[in-house]
Amino acid sequence: MERLKRKIDDYLIKWKKNPDRLPLIIKGARQIGKTNAIKNFGESSYKTYIEINFALQPQFKTIFEDGFEVDNIIKNITLKMPELELTENDTLIFFDEMQECVSTATSLKAFREDGRYDIICSGSLMGINYKEIESNSVGNKEDYIMRSLDFEEFLWAKGYKSEQIEDLYGHMLEQKPLSNTQYNVMMSNFKDYMIVGGMPAIVSKFIKNKNFSGILKMQQQILLDYEEDITKYAGGLDKTKILNCYRKISVFLGNENKKFQISKIATGARNREYVGVIEWLSNAGIVNISYAMEQANLPLKGNYNPDNYRLYFADTGLLIGSLDEEVQEDLRNNENLNTYKGALYENIVGDMLVKSGYNLYFYKDDSKKLEMDFMIRDKNSLIPVEVKANDNATVSLNNLINGNLYKDIKYGIKLCNKNIGFNGKFYTFPYFLTFLLKRFLKEKQ
Numbered sequence: 001m002e003r004l005k006r007k008i009d010d011y012l013i014k015w016k017k018n019p020d021r022l023p024l025i026i027k028g029a030r031q032i033g034k035t036n037a038i039k040n041f042g043e044s045s046y047k048t049y050i051e052i053n054f055a056l057q058p059q060f061k062t063i064f065e066d067g068f069e070v071d072n073i074i075k076n077i078t079l080k081m082p083e084l085e086l087t088e089n090d091t092l093i094f095f096d097e098m099q100e101c102v103s104t105a106t107s108l109k110a111f112r113e114d115g116r117y118d119i120i121c122s123g124s125l126m127g128i129n130y131k132e133i134e135s136n137s138v139g140n141k142e143d144y145i146m147r148s149l150d151f152e153e154f155l156w157a158k159g160y161k162s163e164q165i166e167d168l169y170g171h172m173l174e175q176k177p178l179s180n181t182q183y184n185v186m187m188s189n190f191k192d193y194m195i196v197g198g199m200p201a202i203v204s205k206f207i208k209n210k211n212f213s214g215i216l217k218m219q220q221q222i223l224l225d226y227e228e229d230i231t232k233y234a235g236g237l238d239k240t241k242i243l244n245c246y247r248k249i250s251v252f253l254g255n256e257n258k259k260f261q262i263s264k265i266a267t268g269a270r271n272r273e274y275v276g277v278i279e280w281l282s283n284a285g286i287v288n289i290s291y292a293m294e295q296a297n298l299p300l301k302g303n304y305n306p307d308n309y310r311l312y313f314a315d316t317g318l319l320i321g322s323l324d325e326e327v328q329e330d331l332r333n334n335e336n337l338n339t340y341k342g343a344l345y346e347n348i349v350g351d352m353l354v355k356s357g358y359n360l361y362f363y364k365d366d367s368k369k370l371e372m373d374f375m376i377r378d379k380n381s382l383i384p385v386e387v388k389a390n391d392n393a394t395v396s397l398n399n400l401i402n403g404n405l406y407k408d409i410k411y412g413i414k415l416c417n418k419n420i421g422f423n424g425k426f427y428t429f430p431y432f433l434t435f436l437l438k439r440f441l442k443e444k445q
Helices: 007-017 034-045 058-064 070-080 103-114 127-137 151-157 162-174 180-196 200-209 215-233 239-253 277-283 316-322 325-333 338-355 395-402 431-443
Strands: 024-027 048-053 091-096 118-122 142-145 287-293 304-313 360-365 370-372 374-377 382-387 412-416 426-430
Touching (some): 034 048, 058 070, 058 103, 070 103, 103 118, 162 180, 162 431, 180 200, 180 316, 180 338, 180 431, 215 239, 239 316, 287 338, 304 316, 338 360, 338 374, 338 382, 338 431, 395 412, 412 431
Parallel strands (some): 048 091, 412 426
Antiparallel strands (some): 287 304
């Protein structure tokens, strides 16, 4: 299977070039391609590459038994792997599944101070181990959050070149509509991405077969694997509560207001009993949380209600996998999606925004009949982002831009199945350009 090009590849090359690099911890959900990316980098960029997986090779958990002096750790590794030839200043040691051996985090300070060997760690950073790893390695590591393939990486997998993506971006900057061919082909790619999602193994299968055969089964298997992980790693938190929330995400997304309500998860469930559960799912890389803003003004942080939120899957393919086969069929044929159509488009836009580096917020004011799917910002203003499953009226968007109450809002963005445009109040972009929004907002000034 041909390896997929990922954005982390360039990041790792830059990391290696930095003379002051710290040990690196790559965080993210399971099965998003962390191990594959690190292995490829290690084998192509170093004379010696060592991979230790504490889940598959538990015998290596004892390498820290003689303390954290680097020479002692290296001696214990080579006792277990006598054939190893370590090259000082040209060796990468990769500790995988580090949550199985928290001592790894404590060793990072010694490796940083010693400086002869580069260290990358990874694993399912879930539950209590996540906190232990954080406290044991503070100041001695750099973090990189990796996610499943974004739409740009999906386009690369399909064979698109950076010049073609730059051309899309050029149209955004110039406010120039795309040609019919460009638009239709990209919309088709986007619908494929919406069904397939960004899990590397699933994307590879789809690219190889050029059809959706077997995709749903793979998505459902990943969802089951995540359930297994929850049962394994949930630590002190009530596993049943985490599973209850995890299994109900798509149910709440199908509701009109999409609000995730603990009280409706189980009989007698209370918010206070579920403290930490949603954060756990977020830390595990399984969900994206969108918080309700208290007021439609800046700043975004510190201006939201932590008890009012919506949960989205951190990969839209997994949302599809949590639904049934008929819904998948409907999505491919673009029919009968009434309940879930809005949820699917919101989920994928939310995921694209998160993969671009945004935190998610929404706004709802029942007294004024105002609702906005997402709120983002540029340097000087708050930007309402409306996601339209159908091209109907944008009442809330117009009211937020025109209203005197919202001094931080100067313009808005509408994402829908329509070509590029600007009417003096809001920009219209087709959904598939969401991945370029952050860059556009930064550079359009």
